[in-house]
Amino acid sequence: MTRPPRIRPESLRDHAEPARVNRVWRRLERRLAVGAAAGGGAQEHARRSRLVVLGVATAAVVASFGAGIVLGRKIESRPAPSAAGPVAPLEGTSEQSPALFAAGTMRQAYDLPGGGRLVVSPGGIVERVSQSAGGVAVRLVRGEAELSTDGGASEPARISMLVGGASVSTEDGVVRVRTDGDTADLEVLSGSAEITSPDPEVGLRTTTVRERERLTVPTRVAVTRVPPTELTTPPLPPRPVPVKIAREPALGEREPAPTVDAVPPTTWQQLCLAADFAGVLKELQANAIDVGKVTNARDLLCIADATRANDSTRRLALERAVHDRSDPQVASLAAWKLATLLEQSGEHGQAAKYYQAYRDLSPGGALAEDALCNLIEAEDRAGHRDEAMRLGQRYLADHATGGCRARVAQMLLRLAAERAKDDGKGTDGGGPKTDGSAKPGDAPAPSGSASQPAPSASVSASASAKPGEPPAGTGSPPQAP
Amino acid sequence: MTHGRENNRLRLVGGSAVDATEVETPAPKRAARAAAPVPASSRSPLAALPDDALVAMAQRGEMSAYELLYRRHASFALNLAARIAGSSHEAEDVTHDAFLRAFDGLAGLRNPKAFRSWLGSIVVHAMRSRLRRAAILRFLGIGRADPIEIDCIASPDASQHTRYELAQVYALLRTLAPADRIAWTLRFVEGHDLHATAELCGCSLATVKRRIRRAQNHLDASFVEARSDADADAPPSEAGREGDEGDET
Numbered sequence: 001m002t003r004p005p006r007i008r009p010e011s012l013r014d015h016a017e018p019a020r021v022n023r024v025w026r027r028l029e030r031r032l033a034v035g036a037a038a039g040g041g042a043q044e045h046a047r048r049s050r051l052v053v054l055g056v057a058t059a060a061v062v063a064s065f066g067a068g069i070v071l072g073r074k075i076e077s078r079p080a081p082s083a084a085g086p087v088a089p090l091e092g093t094s095e096q097s098p099a100l101f102a103a104g105t106m107r108q109a110y111d112l113p114g115g116g117r118l119v120v121s122p123g124g125i126v127e128r129v130s131q132s133a134g135g136v137a138v139r140l141v142r143g144e145a146e147l148s149t150d151g152g153a154s155e156p157a158r159i160s161m162l163v164g165g166a167s168v169s170t171e172d173g174v175v176r177v178r179t180d181g182d183t184a185d186l187e188v189l190s191g192s193a194e195i196t197s198p199d200p201e202v203g204l205r206t207t208t209v210r211e212r213e214r215l216t217v218p219t220r221v222a223v224t225r226v227p228p229t230e231l232t233t234p235p236l237p238p239r240p241v242p243v244k245i246a247r248e249p250a251l252g253e254r255e256p257a258p259t260v261d262a263v264p265p266t267t268w269q270q271l272c273l274a275a276d277f278a279g280v281l282k283e284l285q286a287n288a289i290d291v292g293k294v295t296n297a298r299d300l301l302c303i304a305d306a307t308r309a310n311d312s313t314r315r316l317a318l319e320r321a322v323h324d325r326s327d328p329q330v331a332s333l334a335a336w337k338l339a340t341l342l343e344q345s346g347e348h349g350q351a352a353k354y355y356q357a358y359r360d361l362s363p364g365g366a367l368a369e370d371a372l373c374n375l376i377e378a379e380d381r382a383g384h385r386d387e388a389m390r391l392g393q394r395y396l397a398d399h400a401t402g403g404c405r406a407r408v409a410q411m412l413l414r415l416a417a418e419r420a421k422d423d424g425k426g427t428d429g430g431g432p433k434t435d436g437s438a439k440p441g442d443a444p445a446p447s448g449s450a451s452q453p454a455p456s457a458s459v460s461a462s463a464s465a466k467p468g469e470p471p472a473g474t475g476s477p478p479q480a481p
Numbered sequence: 482m483t484h485g486r487e488n489n490r491l492r493l494v495g496g497s498a499v500d501a502t503e504v505e506t507p508a509p510k511r512a513a514r515a516a517a518p519v520p521a522s523s524r525s526p527l528a529a530l531p532d533d534a535l536v537a538m539a540q541r542g543e544m545s546a547y548e549l550l551y552r553r554h555a556s557f558a559l560n561l562a563a564r565i566a567g568s569s570h571e572a573e574d575v576t577h578d579a580f581l582r583a584f585d586g587l588a589g590l591r592n593p594k595a596f597r598s599w600l601g602s603i604v605v606h607a608m609r610s611r612l613r614r615a616a617i618l619r620f621l622g623i624g625r626a627d628p629i630e631i632d633c634i635a636s637p638d639a640s641q642h643t644r645y646e647l648a649q650v651y652a653l654l655r656t657l658a659p660a661d662r663i664a665w666t667l668r669f670v671e672g673h674d675l676h677a678t679a680e681l682c683g684c685s686l687a688t689v690k691r692r693i694r695r696a697q698n699h700l701d702a703s704f705v706e707a708r709s710d711a712d713a714d715a716p717p718s719e720a721g722r723e724g725d726e727g728d729e730t
Contacts, residue, residue: 004650004704007670011639011647013632015563015572016556024559024577025551031581032547069621100631100648108652123705125645141645143705278642309638 101126101138101145112136116159119146121178129162129336130370137162137366144178149191160366164219165298165329166197167366173211179219181273187214196364198329206364220298220327272302280306291316297324297331304337315341322357332362336371343378352378352387373404380411389415536593539584551580554597558604564670565608565663567651569633575611579603601681605663612659653703657696664689665696 101110103120110118116136120126124143128136137160138145147159149172160169161177163184168177173191177184186195188209197217199205209215265273268283280302283289291313294300300321307313318341321334339354355375359368372395379388392408392415399405527535527549535553538546558579563572583600590599629651635644654662660682667678668689679689 004653004700005646007647007650008643009672011636011643012560012564012670013569013634013636014556014560015569016559020559020573021552021555024555024573024580025548027577028551028580028584029544029548032544032584066617066621069623100629100645102629102645102648102652108655122703123649125648276642278640281640305641308641 100141101128112159117148117150118159119148121145126161130367136160137370139163140177140179140184142179142181144176146174146176146189148174150174162333162366165327165333166195166217166219167329168193168195169366170194182219183216184219185214185216188212196329198327204329220330269299269302272299272306277302277306291320294320295324297321297327297334300324301330301334301337304334311341311345322354322361328361329365332358332365335361336367339371339374339378343374348378348382349384352382352384369399369402372399373402373408376408376411380415385415385418389419531594532596533593536587536590536596540587547584550584550596554600555580557597558600561601561604561667561671562608563633565605565666566611567634567654568630571608571611575604575607579607598677598680602683605667605681606683609659609663612662616659649704650700653700654696656703657699661692661696661699664692665700668693 101108101118101120102125103122107122108120110120112118118126118138121144124145125141126145127139127141129139130137139162145161147161147168147170149159149170158169158171160167161175163177163179164181166184168175168184168186170188170191170193173193174189175191175193176187176189179185184195184197186193186209188211190211192211193209194206195209195215195217196204196206198220199218205217207215207217266283266287268280268287268289271277271279271283284303284306289303291300291303294303294317297320300317304314304317304321307317315338318334318338322331322338324331335354335357339351339358342348342351342354352375355371355378358365358371359375362368365371372391376388376391376395379391389412392412395402395408396405396412402408527538527545530538530549532550532553535546535550539550555576558576559572562575562579563569566572566575579600582603583596590596592599629648631644631648634651635647639647654666657665664678664682667673667681668675673681675686675689675693678693679686682689682692684692
């Protein structure tokens with residue numbers, strides 16, 4: 001039996017922001033003014049009478065409706081939804097707002113957008129990483145959770161779950177995943193799933209797991225920490241093969257961090273393994289740990305999690321984690337987190353850089369398509385019009401059923417109109433950058449080429465496509481007029 | 482931060498305006514609030530009047546008294562609604578409706594000094610109705626429970642560990658009966674004493690103790706700690722002592 005910790009007032013959010021207080025007052029003021037204008041007890045009585053009648057009528061309608069539903073359920077003899085408790089949908093929540101899914105004694109079920117369901121087992125915690133029309137990616141922080149493409153909305157979705165450096169994704173099945181921090185245990189209850197896990201020999205290994213099969217994979221690359229004095233004294237423990245990245249990294253050309261650290265695991269590193277971020281923060285502060293000297297990506301990611309309240313430290317830790325190429329899965333997750341952090345702080349140019357870093361580090365990763373969508377939008381917000389258009393057209397060509405086709409098509413339409421307007425003014429419409437941040441080698445897009453956007457009907461048709469549906473001229477960029 | 486905890490304690494008797502303003506505003510937010518435009522009403526000489534005087538003026542229909550009462554207690558009502566719900570989606574509507582109901586019923590208020598606790602009981606009643614209605618709708622298969630949007634509960638300054646713990650506590654609270662959930666939340670999230678909790682819930686002291694104990698037992702049996710060793714960020718729960726308090730009656 002574990003008692004929940006005391007909830008400290010300073011841990012709770014203060015909901016009484018001045019804007020909200022004023023907003024409620026304005027509503028109240030209007031109602032009070034109306035009430036005062038109406039005046040008189042008789043009118044008040046009449047108003048209440050009307051409300052009572054309305055309430056009774058509403059109650060009757062609701063009761064009839066409820067009775068109909070109950071009756072319908074009885075007739076259909078459908079089983080109860082599940083023993084997993086109430087279903088909490090994600091629709092309507094802010095995509096940028098972090099959301100946690102947790103469960104106490106009972107399993108807790110949550111509907112996922114685009115179809116599918118997440119069931120968190122008792123004691124489990126899952127964090128939403130990204131959400132788009134094409135699917136949702138979550139991260140299993142601890143415990144056990146079940147992903148299912150059934151249930152919720154009618155359309156099946158691709159659901160991905162990150163577990164440390166491993167990722168599990170399924171489009172047509174029910175998958176149960178549990179983790180103890182070092183390994184991920186995958187059990188496919190129906191359908192199939194793909195699991196990508198770090199492998200010291202090949203970097204990343206992708207395995208398809210079929211129905212009723214189980215697989216346990218490591219969630220991190222084995223790192224042996226040996227004190228420097230022991231490095232020269234045989235026998236040494238076998239050094240793990242550094243993970244190599246297939247593609248040349250686009251970000252800072254630093255050398256991969258050594259996989260053999262100079263010191264044995266410290267207290268804060270052990271606390272990291274236990275996911276005790278409060279303890280990590282205290283240890284970091286107590287020992288004045290210099291984030292600039294931490295080299296291991298996983299440690300840096302842990303520091304970033306522990307220092308959520310401190311954007312500069314969090315940013316530094318994530319930047320360093322991205323550049324530690326010994327564990328590309330962790331580095332890619334760090335790149336994603338850093339990009340979203342930068343985007344929230346309005347640094348769209350930098351955000352674009354790290355979305356690109358994610359794509360370089362994890363080209364087939366669970367968030368690769370989302371990263372491209374976000375990259376396009378970040379380039380657009382940063383004022384890099386040509387780059388946004390180039391990437392947008394590439395996205396439309398490569399992702400025939402992509403989740404953000406409609407958004408991208410609309411963006412292309414707008415950018416094309418802007419460019420046409422600039423052309424009309426006699427400016428350099430094909431200029432490489434509107435904000436003067438052109439890179440060396442950037443050239444104006446040739447007229448009529450694939451990178452030339454079109455403000456015409458074909459683009460309009462694309463823009464008017466429904467989300468999830470390819471716009472007219474599927475698979476090809478909008479045509480020039 | 483003892484100050485913060487005391488901030489949230491219910492004051493059964495409305496104090497002076499100066500006291501109330503100080504009590505309602507948590508220290509870290511003061512600077513931000515100071516930067517916000519100050520409503521004209523708060524600079525009014527009426528701002529120094531206690532609640533009962535403002536209630537008397539509001540009963541005569543003076544709009545400035547309504548506004549002062551609202552601004553003095555809006556923070557209390559908004560936080561109360563949001564923390565019971567575990568989300569901020571409904572807090573504005575509930576606060577708006579509660580104030581409207583309170584202002585409509587000012588004529589029937591027997592003890593004008595107790596405006597704050599009376600308002601609180603209206604908020605609690607409204608939230609209980611909403612929670613019950615949501616439970617019924619979910620039972621019928623047409624309702625939806627809110628996800629645990631941790632940003633709506635936890636302070637941006639809270640550590641990740643604390644956020645995870647809060648998420649789990651609220652996930653557990655969701656499985657409780659609304660009355661038990663509200664009693665526990667008022668006692669251990671809002672930090673009200675037992676008498677104030679009973680008054681807000683509109684029930685006897687013995688009943689509220691029973692509800693709190695039931696909720697606490699459920700949480701104790703269900704909460705899963707991230708690790709077994711002592712957590713510096715989470716000292717031993719004082720909630721566990723509620724059972725002893727309950728035995729006093």
